[in-house]
Amino acid sequence: MQPLQFAVPVGALDALEPYIAHVVLALVLVNMFTRIRAHSVHQQQVDDGADELSRYLPHSITTVLLVLASFVFLIVEPHGGMVMSVLAIGLFLTDFFEFESRQVEARNDMTFERPKGAVAASLLALLYAGYQSLFVFIQPVWNAIV
DSSP states (O other): OOTTTTTSOHHHHGGGTTTHHHHHHHHHHHHHHHHHHHHHHHHHHHHTTOSSOOOOHHHHHHHHHHHHHHHHHHHHSHHHHHHHHHHHHHHHHHHHHHHHHHHHHHHTTOOOOOOHHHHHHHHHHHHHHHHHHHHHHHHHHHHHHO
16 A cells, blocks of 8 residues: 555556656756846846836746656656655755845845845756666666675
């Protein structure tokens, strides 16, 4: 008996098992690109003299999809999914607070900075998602060493 047998159709997720790590990696990359675009949109808003910034919807959507995909990865691969879920939730929280700090900078006419914390969190997520999905390519070398 599976632990989540009645809450989630675990058998249906078995078909996603070979692909979910690649989906998470793709979502991390898309999230990084939308972060770059969101920063340029926010910079444009500040240059136009806006006191309030608006959230960039594509970036918010990719962040939520990344968290949800990491939860699916948690069901399929418990250890790797737990690490990826923690990184994705950390990325979500970092994005939230980075946006709020950009709001303060725009409101108080301060120097508008890049989201350094969110970039660092996304790089960590990228490294781990890359490790999970691309380990197949380095597995022969890894097994030869270990």
